[in-house]
Amino acid sequence: MLAFGMLVLTLPLVALAIILVGAWMEGRRSPYAFGIGRVISNSFGAVGGAPLIFLAASFFINAPSSLLRPLLGTDVSGLWAVFAGGGIIGAVVWVVLQLALTRLALDTLAGREADVGVAFALAGRRLLPGLGLVLLSAIGIGLGFLFLFVPGIILLLTWFVILPVLVGEGRGVFDSFARSSELMRGMRWRLLLLLLVVLVGWSLFAGLGQAVALAIGGTNGGWPQAITGAITGTLVGMVQAAGAAAVYHEARTAKEGMGSHDLEAVFA
Numbered sequence: 001m002l003a004f005g006m007l008v009l010t011l012p013l014v015a016l017a018i019i020l021v022g023a024w025m026e027g028r029r030s031p032y033a034f035g036i037g038r039v040i041s042n043s044f045g046a047v048g049g050a051p052l053i054f055l056a057a058s059f060f061i062n063a064p065s066s067l068l069r070p071l072l073g074t075d076v077s078g079l080w081a082v083f084a085g086g087g088i089i090g091a092v093v094w095v096v097l098q099l100a101l102t103r104l105a106l107d108t109l110a111g112r113e114a115d116v117g118v119a120f121a122l123a124g125r126r127l128l129p130g131l132g133l134v135l136l137s138a139i140g141i142g143l144g145f146l147f148l149f150v151p152g153i154i155l156l157l158t159w160f161v162i163l164p165v166l167v168g169e170g171r172g173v174f175d176s177f178a179r180s181s182e183l184m185r186g187m188r189w190r191l192l193l194l195l196l197v198v199l200v201g202w203s204l205f206a207g208l209g210q211a212v213a214l215a216i217g218g219t220n221g222g223w224p225q226a227i228t229g230a231i232t233g234t235l236v237g238m239v240q241a242a243g244a245a246a247v248y249h250e251a252r253t254a255k256e257g258m259g260s261h262d263l264e265a266v267f268a
Contacts, residue, residue: 019189019192020193023189023190034191034250043246044242053119055234059230060097062236062237063233091134095130101119102168102244103167129176133163154188157192160191161251165179183251183252183255205232209229
């Protein structure tokens with residue numbers, strides 16, 4: 001039992017060491033730059049192009065399940081999932097918002113003015129391919145995680161920019177998968193390290209929020225915990241689409257020298 005406990009404690013450290021070494025070796029071998037700090041900065045910068053839209057969309061997706069819980073006196077996350085992510089209606093809404101936010105993020109990264117009307121019009125036109133991408137990628141990654149976890153991680157990294165490819169280049173469903181694989185080749189270890197950094201930052205942020213909620217409302221939770229959960233969920237959700245767009249922008253810039261003028265040609 002003690003040996004098992006030690007193994008559980010050391011596994012995260014071993015995984016961290018493997019990721020750090022893998023990212024370092026990939027950075028030395030690969031001719032393509034991938035700046036983790038630059039991607040994080042661009043993610044926040046992309047949100048800055050249309051902050052109110054990002055805020056409203058993220059609030060609609062992430063906040064209600066937290067806020068409705070104390071209001072109704074029960075856990076309504078399963079009920080709200082029908083509208084905000086778990087059912088058909090939720091999937092459609094989520095895809096529309098992600099496509100629109102991705103377009104806004106790519107416009108901002110290209111140095112263009114973020115046009116909300118154009119972004120949602122594009123989301124409407126690309127809704128069916130977007131739904132196909134999300135469904136197929138969820139099935140593939142889910143099956144990958146069932147088979148010893150590692151294949152799921154590989155597929156997640158390989159297909160990380162499928163939505164930005166669909167939005168930014170107007171490709172079809174299967175072509176978007178292939179294009180994402182092409183762009184992320186030679187960058188996946190560093191992307192994995194980026195995701196680890198983001199996960200650690202999110203954990204610290206969420207933990208701080210929970211500590212504040214417990215200090216205000218005690219162990220019973222209630223409204224302080226609900227409000228804190230809504231705030232943290234909304235803020236984290238704001239950078240989800242922007243983060244994928246920033247990774248796409250970084251990969252295309254590194255491999256194809258795509259600056260703002262190239263993106264203008266893409267969106268023309």
